[in-house]
Every structure is written in structure tokens, then in C-alpha cells.
Amino acid sequence: MAEYKRPTSEQEFAQNFHPKKPLMSDTEAYYESSRCLYCYDAPCINACPTGIDIPTFIRQINNDNKDGAAKTIYESNWFGHACGNVCPTEELCEGACVYNNSDVKPIEIGRLQAHATEKVIRSKKRLFITGKPTGRKVAVIGAGPAGVSCACELRMLGHEVDIYEAREKPSGLCVYGVAPYKLTNEEALDEMTYLQEQFGFNVHYNKPVSGRTELDRLEKGYDAIFIGIGLGGTSSLGIPGEDKKGVMGALEFVEELRNKHHLTPVGSKVIVLGGGNTAMDAASESCRMGAESVIIAYRRGPEEMGAYSFEFDLAKKSGSKALFNVTPVEVLGNGSVTGVKFIRNKTAYGKIEAIPGSEFVEPCDMVLLGTGQGKQVELLEQISGVKLDQKGRILDNRGRIVVNEHYQTNNPKYFAAGDAVNGGVEVVNAAAEAKRAAHGIDQYLKK
Ligand SMILES: Cc1cc2nc3c(=O)[nH]c(=O)nc-3n(C[C@H](O)[C@H](O)[C@H](O)COP(=O)(O)OP(=O)(O)OC[C@H]3O[C@@H](n4cnc5c(N)ncnc54)[C@H](O)[C@@H]3O)c2cc1C
Ligand code: SF4
Known part of the structure; x- marks a missing residue:
């Protein structure tokens, strides 16, 4: 059991919050990628909610093609670097790796993923070309994993995107929720800068969409609206004394x-x-x-x-x-x-x-x-037609946005994904759902 001294400086803080999955060196990445069996019908791919072609990117790392590896990762998941660090890989890709069947340590997929994406983020290399302009404009509410992933995919499809973010930084819970020994603010924000430079979506910071006036403006000014607002603050327990200091x-x-x-x-x-x-x-x-x-x-x-x-x-x-x-x-x-x-x-x-x-x-x-997060029901109830989950047997699920298989709400102009829809899962789920929502929006705009 670890015993930690109270940190009194930035250096001591960094020691106590040493990264859980430190970045691999080139040599480590080479040896680790050499262990991969490049399985046919690889179970690791099926276990990834974004379906990254894991054996292909691992082989690309092994062939010293880091740009190719990063491209393979980003094609499936626009939060490729964040997810390499924060994903519960033990439960997902690494948990499904065939090596587990032989009691051998599974391939360190998360660290290999972070290795490839970190290289390309640092090099600022442009890997993607945005789609031919369609002349259609989409407003995205929230610059978290869902909002930014939807924005990147919409840009690939040629639509213009403006994100409205309540806070002063992008990346949502990746910068104010996830434990700092999994992902630092610098790592999360560097990936956001990389994506924004590559895809050219606009982000308006400190611009919460909080009521009918802003919603009216968005409805008039945009062809479609994506809701990626996540959840709210911690729910109260409802017991006496909860308001005490401490x-x-x-x-x-x-x-x-x-x-x-x-x-x-x-x-x-x-x-x-x-x-x-x-x-x-x-x-x-x-x-x-x-x-x-x-x-x-x-x-x-x-x-x-x-x-x-x-x-x-x-x-x-x-x-x-x-x-x-x-x-x-x-x-x-x-x-x-x-x-x-x-x-x-x-x-x-x-x-x-x-x-x-x-x-x-x-x-x-x-x-x-640690009693869970509330939902942003007050705002969502102001959007005409957007239906919220009210009948869920599980109390915690009430207030989630109800969407169809294209992530479209009951108001056809509004789409939604991420925590606000799934009730709070992982970054990778928000990224996967938002990518699909962008294709739902694309279909809607084409009609
Ligand atoms: C403490 C904690 C630790 C976690 N750890 C992990 C982890 O280790 N690994 C993992 O994979 N997942 C983790 N998660 C879950 C993960 O962070 C979320 O599933 C993911 O961030 C959801 O993305 P999102 O975009 O839907 O929502 P969010 O990340 O919450 O982003 C929503 C964004 O919308 C903005 N916004 C909200 N309301 C408005 C508004 N009205 N107008 C404009 N902008 C608005 C917010 O400021 C925010 O930037 C953790 C969650 C918590 C709470
Ligand atoms: S299951 Fe393991 S060994 Fe097989 S391709 Fe995936 S990471 Fe490689």
C-alpha cells in the first residue's frame, strides 16, 4: 500500500500523481508491438466501442509508420490520444486480447495508442483533409468529447461547425473530471489544438447556452444543432448536515x-x-x-x-x-x-x-x-419536442435525452450524444456515439 506525503510543491504533486500509463519510448513501443499476433477477426477490435483497427495500427508502429498508426486510430476515434490514456482498457481492448487466454500479459494497446498519437500531435502533421464545403452550418453545444468528436466528423463531411462552450477550455471532463494521473490538462488540450487546427471548426468559449434566447438564435442561424452538454453537478444525498463546511x-x-x-x-x-x-x-x-x-x-x-x-x-x-x-x-x-x-x-x-x-x-x-451527476433537465426542457427519459426503472437514468438510432431527438433539428444521452459512461462511448450522430446530421441535411 502506497503512503503519500502531502505535496507542498508542483514537483511533489507531480511525483504523487505520476502517470498511470507513462508514455512509451520508441524502443518499448517497438518491442511491445512485436508481441502482437495480428489476429484475424481480432477480439480487441470488437471490444473497442469506436472499433479502431488495433492490429493494423500496432503493425504500423512496428514498421515505424507512426503517422499511419495515428491516422488509423483517428479515423475511428477523434479522441484517440485521450482514450489511449483514460480508457478502461482492462475492461475493453486489453481485456479481450487473446493473450489473456494463455495467462500472458495482454498487449498494452492503450499505451501504444498514446505513443502513436502523441508523436503526431507533437509534429502537428496534417493527416486529414476536410470535406468539400456543403454550405450547411451546424451548431454544437458543448466542447467535450461528444461535441468535439461530432465537430471533427461534420467537418470531414464538409459542414461548417460552430461550437458553443460554457467554460474557458475545451475537452469537457477530460480537463475537469478525469484523474490527473491518467491525463494531464496539457495532454488533453494539445490534442484539442491539434484537432482544431486540422479541422477548422470554431469554438466560442465562455458561451453557455442557457435558455430560450440562445436556443432561438441557434435555431434561426443553423441548419442542425448537436447537444453534447454531458451531465450536471454532483447530486445531493438529501441527508441532514450536507451543507456543512468540508x-x-x-x-x-x-x-x-x-x-x-x-x-x-x-x-x-x-x-x-x-x-x-x-x-x-x-x-x-x-x-x-x-x-x-x-x-x-x-x-x-x-x-x-x-x-x-x-x-x-x-x-x-x-x-x-x-x-x-x-x-x-x-x-x-x-x-x-x-x-x-x-x-x-x-x-x-x-x-x-x-x-x-x-x-x-x-x-x-x-x-x-460520489453520488453521481444530475442531468441538465432545466435547459433540455426548454427545447420543444426534445423528449427526456422519464420512465426509466433506474432512477439515475431519468432525464437522459431520448434519441433514435441516428442520434436524432424527437425534435428533428436536434441531435445528441455522449453522457447527456447514455447517462454517463466513458470518453470512448461519447466519441463513438458523436461520430454516428454526425452521420445522422449529414443524412438529415441531405434530405
Ligand atoms: C470524475 C470523473 C472521472 C472520469 N474518469 C474517466 C476515465 O478515467 N476514463 C473515461 O473514459 N471516462 C471517464 N469519465 C467519463 C467521461 O469523462 C465522460 O463519459 C465524457 O467526458 C463524456 O463526454 P461528453 O462530451 O458527453 O460530456 P462532458 O465531458 O461533460 O462535456 C460536456 C461539455 O459541455 C459543456 N456544457 C455543458 N452545458 C453547457 C451549456 N449549457 N452550454 C454550452 N456548453 C455546455 C461543458 O462545459 C463540457 O465542456 C469520468 C467522469 C467523471 C465524472
Ligand atoms: S487480440 Fe491482442 S494479439 Fe490479437 S490483434 Fe488484438 S492486441 Fe494483437
Whole structure:
């Protein structure tokens, strides 16, 4: 188990947040690519939501054709570099690699992908030519993985694109959500600059589309509109004491950490509430910020956690401990948080039941809510005809934008993809869906 000293400088922060998948040298990439069996009907391709031709790009790396490798990757996934670093490859391509069947380490596909794309981003080499201008204009709301991927594909199809982004930087959660030991701001933004220079879409920063006035303007000025706004802030738990000083959303904590690095205030005793990937990230990051104790508290058992097991393992290796089958009932403290009162649960027929009299208090000075992100329902309800998921059996899914197989909403001018549609999955899913949505828009514009 790692023990981290509280970082007091940028250098110490960089040490604690050492990249999980460091860039490969040319020699490493050569040896690793030599191991690939270039399988026929390769399972790694089928496991990739964007269907990258993995054996081909690995062979291109092996033949020292990095530009060709990067082109193969980008043809399928415009977030090729980000995904090489942040994708849960253990669950996707690398998890499907045939080497797993022989108990041999799978090919490090993610690192090879990052190796090839980093080279081409650094060289600024132009790999793609945009499509013949069609004279049609598309507005994209949000410059996250979904919005930018849709913009790149629309430019390949010859349409003009203006992106309206609420914040001052592109790349969405890649710059304010994903753990910094997976992808740094510089890496994420360099890829965005590379794509923007290559495809020439316009991005209007600090321009949130927040109501009818902006929507009217977009509807009048554009032939189609793509919604790639992702989700909202952390949902509240609805228990007493949540407003105390020291309680914050795990997502907001990660965002602050990505901006302020070692200057981010982190408690000595941190409790992270939740069992999803965001909760695991927040726990791993609190450990790396030198918290003395970090406890992940989840209301069910370990096997029912939403987080990938490798993310839970990483949180444990970073120094976190876990409390299972507990429900928080109150955040305690006088102004600032001093602890969380929990009640123990048992699960009967899939339902959680509190065990009467089993309350206990876990002291802490910081609480991070890994309770999932809300949806941007207020904005979406102002778009006439756009239908939201309301009947979903799973409460968390309510408020997702309903789309058809072309990612078109019930208002034919509006298309949508990414977290706002799938409820929050991975960068690679947003990139894959948005590419398909761009083709849906293209078909709509051609009609
Ligand atoms: C803490 C955390 C860690 C994660 N870690 C990983 C990981 O390790 N690997 C992985 O693959 N995935 C990870 N994910 C998931 C991944 O980041 C998302 O699935 C992906 O970013 C979704 O892309 P998107 O474009 O749909 O939404 P977002 O990335 O949220 O982008 C939406 C963009 O729209 C902008 N926007 C929002 N509202 C408006 C508006 N009204 N007007 C204009 N602009 C607007 C936002 O500012 C943002 O730039 C993580 C998510 C979280 C929360
Ligand atoms: S499954 Fe593994 S060995 Fe086969 S092509 Fe894919 S990466 Fe190479």
C-alpha cells in the first residue's frame, strides 16, 4: 500500500500523481508491438466501442509508420490520444486480447495508442483533409468529447461547425473530471489544438447556452444543432448536515484538484460516499494528496459496486479503506464537518434494509459525495419536442435525452450524444456515439 506525503510543491504533486500509463519510448513501443499476433477477426477490435483497427495500427508502429498508426486510430476515434490514456482498457481492448487466454500479459494497446498519437500531435502533421464545403452550418453545444468528436466528423463531411462552450477550455471532463494521473490538462488540450487546427471548426468559449434566447438564435442561424452538454453537478444525498463546511461533490473536488494541484485543500480524514468510478478516483486522489485516512463508504457489498474492480484496487493500493453495507444518515459537526453517522444494512432479495440500532459515527474532517451527476433537465426542457427519459426503472437514468438510432431527438433539428444521452459512461462511448450522430446530421441535411 502506497503512503503519500502531502505535496507542498508542483514537483511533489507531480511525483504523487505520476502517470498511470507513462508514455512509451520508441524502443518499448517497438518491442511491445512485436508481441502482437495480428489476429484475424481480432477480439480487441470488437471490444473497442469506436472499433479502431488495433492490429493494423500496432503493425504500423512496428514498421515505424507512426503517422499511419495515428491516422488509423483517428479515423475511428477523434479522441484517440485521450482514450489511449483514460480508457478502461482492462475492461475493453486489453481485456479481450487473446493473450489473456494463455495467462500472458495482454498487449498494452492503450499505451501504444498514446505513443502513436502523441508523436503526431507533437509534429502537428496534417493527416486529414476536410470535406468539400456543403454550405450547411451546424451548431454544437458543448466542447467535450461528444461535441468535439461530432465537430471533427461534420467537418470531414464538409459542414461548417460552430461550437458553443460554457467554460474557458475545451475537452469537457477530460480537463475537469478525469484523474490527473491518467491525463494531464496539457495532454488533453494539445490534442484539442491539434484537432482544431486540422479541422477548422470554431469554438466560442465562455458561451453557455442557457435558455430560450440562445436556443432561438441557434435555431434561426443553423441548419442542425448537436447537444453534447454531458451531465450536471454532483447530486445531493438529501441527508441532514450536507451543507456543512468540508462536504463537497467528488466531481467538484476533482475539478479543483486539476486546477489547483498541490494548493487544493484536502482533509486529514476523508470519507468518500459512493461505489462508482468517480468515488474511487476521489479516494485515490485524496490519498495522493496526503490524507491520513481515506474511507470509501458504500451502502451495498463490494460485488455490487458500480466501479470497475481495477479502479477499486487502485484506490486500495493508494491507501483507501472501505466500509460496506452502510448508509449515511447524517453529516455531523458544528459548522464544519466532524463525522458521518451511518447505519448498517443487510440486503434481502436485492433490497437494502437498515439494521435497527446499528448506528455508529465515523469521525472525519472532509466528506466527498460520489453520488453521481444530475442531468441538465432545466435547459433540455426548454427545447420543444426534445423528449427526456422519464420512465426509466433506474432512477439515475431519468432525464437522459431520448434519441433514435441516428442520434436524432424527437425534435428533428436536434441531435445528441455522449453522457447527456447514455447517462454517463466513458470518453470512448461519447466519441463513438458523436461520430454516428454526425452521420445522422449529414443524412438529415441531405434530405
Ligand atoms: C470524475 C470523473 C472521472 C472520469 N474518469 C474517466 C476515465 O478515467 N476514463 C473515461 O473514459 N471516462 C471517464 N469519465 C467519463 C467521461 O469523462 C465522460 O463519459 C465524457 O467526458 C463524456 O463526454 P461528453 O462530451 O458527453 O460530456 P462532458 O465531458 O461533460 O462535456 C460536456 C461539455 O459541455 C459543456 N456544457 C455543458 N452545458 C453547457 C451549456 N449549457 N452550454 C454550452 N456548453 C455546455 C461543458 O462545459 C463540457 O465542456 C469520468 C467522469 C467523471 C465524472
Ligand atoms: S487480440 Fe491482442 S494479439 Fe490479437 S490483434 Fe488484438 S492486441 Fe494483437
